[in-house]
Every structure is written in C-alpha cells, then in structure tokens.
Amino acid sequence: MKRHYLISAVLLLCAISAFAQSGGELRFCLRSEPKTFNPLLVEDEASETIRYLTGGVLVRVNRLTLKAEPDLATSWKVSEGGKRIRFKLRDGLKYSDGTPFSAEDVAYTMQQLMDPALHSSTGDAFRSADGKLVAHVISAKEIEIDFPAPVANLVNLFDTVAILSAKSPQKEMATLGPFHVAERKAGSYLLLKRNPYYWKKDAAGKQLPYLDSIRLDIEQNPEIEAMRYKRGEVQLINTVSPAIFEKLSADSASVRDAGASTDTEQLWFNQVPSAPLPAYKKAWFTSTNFRRAISETINRNDLARIVFHGHAVPAIGIISPSNKFWFNSDLRPHAYDTTDALRRLQQDGFRMQGETLKDKAGNAVEFSIATNAGNRARESMATMIQQDLKKIGIKVNVVTLDFNSLLERMTQSYNYEACLLGFQNVELDPNSQMAVWLSSADNHQWNPNQKSPATPWEAEIDKLMRAQAASGDEHKRKQYWDRVQQIAWEQEPFIYLVNKDALVAIASSVKNAEPSVFRPQTFWNVETLALAH
Amino acid sequence: MKTIRVAAIAILVLMSLVVLGAHYLAPAGYEQQFRETTEAAPSIHHLLGTDELGRDRWARLLYGMRVSLTLAPLAALFTTVLAGLVGGIAGYFGGWTERCSKLLIDLFLSVPWLFLLITVRAVLPLNVSPEASVTVTFALLGLLGWAASARVICAGAKDLMKSEFVWMARASGFSGLKLVRLHLMPNLRGALLAQFWISIPVFIIAEANLGALGLGVAEPLPSLGSLLRELQDSVMVRPEPWRLLPLAVLIVVISSFQVLLNRQEIRT
Numbered sequence: 186m187k188r189h190y191l192i193s194a195v196l197l198l199c200a201i202s203a204f205a206q207s208g209g210e211l212r213f214c215l216r217s218e219p220k221t222f223n224p225l226l227v228e229d230e231a232s233e234t235i236r237y238l239t240g241g242v243l244v245r246v247n248r249l250t251l252k253a254e255p256d257l258a259t260s261w262k263v264s265e266g267g268k269r270i271r272f273k274l275r276d277g278l279k280y281s282d283g284t285p286f287s288a289e290d291v292a293y294t295m296q297q298l299m300d301p302a303l304h305s306s307t308g309d310a311f312r313s314a315d316g317k318l319v320a321h322v323i324s325a326k327e328i329e330i331d332f333p334a335p336v337a338n339l340v341n342l343f344d345t346v347a348i349l350s351a352k353s354p355q356k357e358m359a360t361l362g363p364f365h366v367a368e369r370k371a372g373s374y375l376l377l378k379r380n381p382y383y384w385k386k387d388a389a390g391k392q393l394p395y396l397d398s399i400r401l402d403i404e405q406n407p408e409i410e411a412m413r414y415k416r417g418e419v420q421l422i423n424t425v426s427p428a429i430f431e432k433l434s435a436d437s438a439s440v441r442d443a444g445a446s447t448d449t450e451q452l453w454f455n456q457v458p459s460a461p462l463p464a465y466k467k468a469w470f471t472s473t474n475f476r477r478a479i480s481e482t483i484n485r486n487d488l489a490r491i492v493f494h495g496h497a498v499p500a501i502g503i504i505s506p507s508n509k510f511w512f513n514s515d516l517r518p519h520a521y522d523t524t525d526a527l528r529r530l531q532q533d534g535f536r537m538q539g540e541t542l543k544d545k546a547g548n549a550v551e552f553s554i555a556t557n558a559g560n561r562a563r564e565s566m567a568t569m570i571q572q573d574l575k576k577i578g579i580k581v582n583v584v585t586l587d588f589n590s591l592l593e594r595m596t597q598s599y600n601y602e603a604c605l606l607g608f609q610n611v612e613l614d615p616n617s618q619m620a621v622w623l624s625s626a627d628n629h630q631w632n633p634n635q636k637s638p639a640t641p642w643e644a645e646i647d648k649l650m651r652a653q654a655a656s657g658d659e660h661k662r663k664q665y666w667d668r669v670q671q672i673a674w675e676q677e678p679f680i681y682l683v684n685k686d687a688l689v690a691i692a693s694s695v696k697n698a699e700p701s702v703f704r705p706q707t708f709w710n711v712e713t714l715a716l717a718h
Numbered sequence: 719m720k721t722i723r724v725a726a727i728a729i730l731v732l733m734s735l736v737v738l739g740a741h742y743l744a745p746a747g748y749e750q751q752f753r754e755t756t757e758a759a760p761s762i763h764h765l766l767g768t769d770e771l772g773r774d775r776w777a778r779l780l781y782g783m784r785v786s787l788t789l790a791p792l793a794a795l796f797t798t799v800l801a802g803l804v805g806g807i808a809g810y811f812g813g814w815t816e817r818c819s820k821l822l823i824d825l826f827l828s829v830p831w832l833f834l835l836i837t838v839r840a841v842l843p844l845n846v847s848p849e850a851s852v853t854v855t856f857a858l859l860g861l862l863g864w865a866a867s868a869r870v871i872c873a874g875a876k877d878l879m880k881s882e883f884v885w886m887a888r889a890s891g892f893s894g895l896k897l898v899r900l901h902l903m904p905n906l907r908g909a910l911l912a913q914f915w916i917s918i919p920v921f922i923i924a925e926a927n928l929g930a931l932g933l934g935v936a937e938p939l940p941s942l943g944s945l946l947r948e949l950q951d952s953v954m955v956r957p958e959p960w961r962l963l964p965l966a967v968l969i970v971v972i973s974s975f976q977v978l979l980n981r982q983e984i985r986t
C-alpha cells in the first residue's frame with residue numbers, strides 16, 4: 186500500500202514538473218513608467234514592481250504566512266536587542282550577468298543604502314538613530330551588520346533591500362532575482378527575461394522561474410487595462426477597482442477578492458494652531474466630542490457597500506484587521522449612531538436650530554471636505570458623508586483639488602478644514618507609521634511638526650512610539666501598539682472610514698497563483714507562476 | 719426644411735419647459751441618495767434609473783441641463799462679444815491696432831491655461847457653494863475662450879474692409895459706427911453666431927474636463943459635463959444605454975440651435 190502511495194506521489198511530482206516547464210510569457214500592465222531601476226531609490230509602484238521581480242533579497246516575507254523565509258541568506262541571527270544581525274549566505278550564487286555573489290556585495294549594498302547623500306526611503310526604515318552602520322564581512326559567506334540603535338522589525342525590512350553587485354559592470358541592472366530587465370521602450374513596455382543564474386529550484390529539482398519572460402505594458406487607464414484583460418492580452422491585474430471587478434465578474438472573467446487589505450481611507454480635521462481658519466472652527470476641530478460625533482454620523486457600512494460594491498470593510502483604526510498580529514482585536518467598529526452623536530455635540534454646547542446645527546456662539550456648523558480630484562471613490566465617499574452629516578444639521582462643501590494643490594494646503598499653507606485621503610500601508614510592521622504618529626513628524630497630518638505634543642494623548646502616543654521602536658521584543662512592541670490603537674480609536678484624529686479589499690484579476694491560464702492581500706498581490710510567488718498552454 | 723425648423727423649435731421649447739419644471743417633473747431631487755437602490759435600471763420610480771450613489775438620474779439630467787444650458791450659452795455670449803470687440807476693432811482699424819490685438823490674441827492662445835486654472839482653483843476659498851463654484855467656472859471659460867474666435871472675426875472684418883461695397887459706402891461718406899452697424903455687423907453676424915454655437919458644446923465639455931482639476935461643478939450639483947464624465951467608465955456603458963442620454967440631449971440641443979442658425983444665416 187505504501188509503495189502505491191510512493192508511486193502516485195512520484196507520478197504527481199513528475200506531472201507537476203512537466204506542467205511547470207511550460208515557459209511562456211506572462212503579460213500585465215504597469216500604471217506608469219518606472220522612475221528608477223536602482224532598487225535602493227525605489228519610491229513609486231512601478232519601480233517597486235521591477236525591484237520585486239528582479240531583485241534578490243536576503244530574506245523574503247511570505248505574503249500568505251507573513252513569515253520571513255530564507256532567500257539569499259540561509260539563516261540569520263538578531264542580537265544586541267535588535268542592533269546587530271548576522272547573515273549566513275547561500276553558496277555559489279551568481280548575478281544575471283554571471284558575476285559571482287559574496288558578502289562583499291551585501292556590505293556594499295548596505296553602505297550605499299545608508300549613505301545620507303542617496304536619500305533612500307528604503308534606507309530610512311533602518312535609520313532609528315544618528316550614527317553609522319558598520320558591516321563586518323566575516324567571510325565570503327557570512328556578514329554581520331551593526332546599527333547605531335535597535336531597529337524595529339529588522340529581519341522583515343531586508344525584504345525590500347535588493348542586493349546590488351559591487352563588481353558587475355552592469356551595476357544595478359545585474360540582478361539576483363528571478364528576472365532581469367532585457368528590453369525597454371520608454372512609455373510603451375518593459376521586457377523582463379528569466380535570470381539564467383537564478384538559484385531557486387522546485388521540489389522536483391527544476392530551476393525556477395517557470396516563465397521565460399514577463400512583458401510589462403505601460404497603461405495608465407484602468408478601463409483599457411480591464412478591456413485588454415477581457416481580450417486575453419494581459420493575464421494579471423494587481424489592483425482592480427470595485428466597479429471594474431463587478432463588471433469583469435459579470436462577464437465571467439476570472440477575478441478574486443483576496444480580502445481586506447492593509448490600506449486605509451480616512452478623514453481628518455485641520456488642528457494646526459496657525460491655520461488660517463476662524464477660531465470657532467479650530468475649537469470644533471480640536472474637540473474630541475466633535476470628531477467622535479462626526480465619526481458616529483458617518484455610515485461606514487453604506488460607504489463599503491455602495492462606493493466599494495461590498496469589497497471593503499468598515500475601518501476600525503490605524504491597523505487593518507487583516508494584519509492579524511498587530512491589530513488590536515479588543516477594538517470594535519465605531520457605531521453609526523446619530524442620536525449619540527447629537528448627545529456628544531450637546532455636551533460641547535452645540536444645538537439644533539431648525540434644521541441647522543449651531544455652536545454655542547450661534548455659528549452654523551459648516552465646513553469643507555477636500556479630496557484629490559479624479560479619485561471617484563473618494564469623491565463618492567465625500568458626497569455620501571455630505572448627506573450623512575446633513576442629518577444632524579451640518580452643511581458640508583465637497584471640494585476636489587488636484588493633488589499638488591491639496592498637498593500644498595496640507596503641508597505648507599494649512600489652508601483647509603477637513604481632508605479625505607488614504608494611506609497605502611506597504612509594510613506589515615506598523616513601525617513604518619512612525620512618520621505619521623510622532624507629533625514632531627511631517628506626516629502627522631492633523632497637526633504636523635509640533636515642537637512639543639499639543640495634547641496629553643499625543644504625548645502618550647509619542648512615548649509609546651519611541652518605546653516600541655527601541656524594543657527588540659515583538660510581544661512588548663505589540664502591547665505598545667495596542668495602546669496606541671486604543672488612544673487613536675478614542676481620540677479619532679483620523680476618522681478611519683474603510684479598509685478596501687484587495688481585488689485582483691488572474692486569468693485562468695495562470696497556474697500556481699495564490700493571491701494575497703499584501704503587495705504584490707498577484708505575483709508575490711512569481712518564480713512558481715506558470716502558464717497553461 | 720420648414721418641418722425640421724419647426725421640430726427644432728418644438729424641441730427647444732419642450733426642453734426649456736422641462737428644465738424650468740424640473741422641480742415638478744423630478745420630485746426626487748438631484749441630491750437625495752436612495753442607498754438601497756443604487757445603479758438601478760429605469761423604473762416607474764426612477765425614469766432613468768439611479769446612479770452609483772442611488773441618486774435619480776432623471777432629476778440629475780433635468781437639473782444638469784438647467785445648469786449647463788443656462789451658463790454655457792451665457793459664457794459663449796460673453797466670449798463671442800469679447801471676440802467680436804477685439805477681432806472687429808483689429809480688422810476695422812488695421813495697422814498698429816491690428817498688430818497689438820494680434821499680439822494679445824497670440825498671448826492668450828499661447829498661455830498654458832491649464833496651469834492658470836489650477837492656480838485659480840488653488841486661491842479660491844474652499845467653502846463656496848456649488849452654485850458659486852459653477853458660476854466661477856463658466857465665467858472663467860467665457861473670459862479665456864475668446865482668442866481663437868477673435869482671430870476669425872479679425873480676418874473677416876479685414877476682408878470686409880477691402881470689399882467693394884465698403885469702399886463704396888466710405889466713398890458715400892459712411893464712416894465710424896454707421897459703417898460698422900450697417901455694413902460690418904450684418905456681414906460678420908454669421909461668423910459671430912457660428913463662434914457662439916460652437917462655444918456652447920466646447921464649454922460644456924471643458925467644464926467636464928475641469929472637474930478633473932477640481933474646478934468644475936461641486937457635488938452634489940449636477941451639470942451636463944459632470945454627467946458626461948460618467949461615460950468615462952466605458953466598460954459599463956454598453957449594458958446601460960440610458961446612461962448615454964445626457965450625450966444625446968447635448969447633441970439634440972446643439973443640433974436644434976444650429977438648424978435655427980442656418981435658417982437665420984440664409985435670411986441674412
């Protein structure tokens with residue numbers, strides 16, 4: 186009996202192997218031209234895609250299990266409370282141009298990454314304190330890296346560091362990942378070809394990746410991208426809008442809802458003391474009761490159901506429930522309760538006069554919500570919030586601005602009242618949100634660049650954020666983050682609206698796809714993707 | 719020809735009545751969100767169905783027509799008057815006046831208006847009502863749209879000034895305003911009217927495009943432009959042909975006006 190099982194298993198393995206050798210060219214679209222091929226300078230989504238498909242990294246975070254897995258490094262050890270990491274590297278690896286890989290390349294990459302003159306946002310994540318990084322090359326296959334201070338989430342951060350070659354004449358175009366850039370026509374397409382020296386093999390010993398090449402067409406218009414998908418010209422769409430998802434679904438095209446993503450959409454009020462707003466409006470916006478009343482009047486279920494066609498969930502707070510480890514599971518969604526909202530407002534002296542809400546000085550409550558023009562989902566959410574708030578006598582003016590004008594108002598002139606935007610949370614570890622939650626940070630949108638915390642709760646968040654960043658103990662960091670989430674839930678400086686689902690389209694001809702809610706949703710396991718003929 | 723003209727008049731009268739009676743013909747109003755019936759197909763409750771937020775498309779079409787078919791012709795009239803003044807003066811006087819006018823026209827045609835409009839939006843206060851926002855938008859369009867038309871009028875006026883009948887009129891002692899009123903204006907009328915009618919759809923479409931810059935009609939007020947913007951979802955249009963009605967209305971209105979214009983041109 187055992188022998189039969191063994192034979193079946195071998196036959197299955199052979200079948201998978203034979204199928205997997207299908208080769209072929211996978212096609213999908215980039216929304217814009219990649220701004221750089223230097224993996225250390227990546228900031229835009231298109232460059233990020235190229236980095237993921239071509240770059241070799243020391244550890245790779247599995248997008249389903251969220252665990253760090255060995256890649257170029259076979260093992261690692263973190264010590265000194267998160268200040269030091271030692272990697273053992275894989276033997277006999279070569280870049281796509283045949284240049285051998287060694288620990289010298291890792292040291293070179295880390296030095297380049299942390300060079301302040303490079304202004305690498307990937308490097309910023311490692312910068313927990315002033316001081317220099319020291320990389321000790323112990324042998325050709327072993328390296329130890331010392332940071333000036335403990336770095337939170339240290340191991341997983343290496344998922345974004347593609348190792349450059351110190352010696353290759355092709356510089357950053359020599360890659361250790363499954364593909365390399367073979368051809369490029371500006372504004373039209375990029376052709377990635379299989380890296381002949383890629384190290385990874387499948388269970389049957391066959392060299393990966395299965396695909397021969399990937400063609401990335403530059404296509405800005407998602408509607409055209411969807412039409413091309415329907416015609417079979419492209420086989421993947423990494424981010425599908427809910428409307429297109431519904432349409433493709435109705436046309437029996439292969440689309441999948443991978444579940445709630447880590448991205449958030451939120452509304453916030455301008456609380457900057459120097460903002461050119463009337464004093465009475467500043468008093469409204471800095472009142473916790475006012476913010477919570479607004480939050481309770483917004484019907485988040487309707488936003489998720491109507492604007493996102495049910496492909497979103499009402500947001501609870503900073504961290505999406507899909508980020509299971511870091512999410513504070515004690516928190517519950519804010520209730521939709523206009524009666525309680527009016528009670529809170531009455532506590533602050535607001536009262537209804539006819540159909541208009543007035544503050545204690547008799548000013549009618551009216552404010553504008555600004556959002557970026559061209560984003561239909563945000564425009565629709567703002568319009569729905571406008572109708573929701575009308576129920577408690579608040580007049581809202583919806584204003585759409587081009588993104589640069591909006592950014593100027595948010596960061597320079599502070600000439601706005603409320604803003605509706607979203608965050609794309611690429612990192613699973615919330616430490617990347619330090620730049621948002623520290624009161625002294627530029628991106629502390631409701632009141633940035635504070636010299637000292639304006640409120641006791643912001644002071645407490647500052648303390649907790651610094652403590653979590655300096656701790657190497659994940660469970661302790663989780664406790665700090667739970668408290669930060671609790672405070673943010675109570676104070677609502679950001680009124681979180683929804684967490685959008687990760688909607689993807691994967692043609693039935695693409696085999697082995699396992700879409701994840703985390704980026705890159707459809708091709709995170711690109712080396713094992715194959716095409717059926 | 720007469721039948722077509724009568725039909726055009728009937729259509730315009732009917733549309734005017736429908737637009738004026740929007741309040742009675744579409745009691746649902748343009749902003750009420752029926753959230754349980756979003757993107758509904760046409761029914762007895764919603765003659766053209768509902769949009770993605772559950773708003774009555776019929777009501778939005780009527781109020782959108784009211785906004786666009788009132789403000790776009792006003793802006794077109796303003797721009798045509800400006801074009802007539804600048805182009806007419808340049809063509810009538812010639813010489814340095816013409817050179818200066820042409821310089822002004824070239825300047826207006828070469829300035830990157832897109833960036834100027836973005837700047838204008840950036841300095842406008844945020845707390846303005848949708849009605850004020852749409853009025854500002856069409857006023858800007860009227861103020862900025864005259865240059866190309868002025869060039870056409872200038873060329874026309876210049877040709878007229880060289881024509882035999884104008885020479886004869888001048889020889890007979892006609893000059894100044896009398897010459898303009900009796901000889902130039904009647905002969906430039908066709909060109910001016912053509913510029914006027916062309917400007918209306920151009921401004922309606924321009925308003926829709928300006929929406930992408932945040933300088934269009936603010937929610938929840940509809941306009942023909944904002945309704946046409948919905949057609950950007952080309953994937954969705956095929957199974958919902960009733961969404962094409964704003965486009966059909968625009969074509970019918972402009973065609974009706976042009977039928978009348980042609981008739982008037984023949985008369986002149």
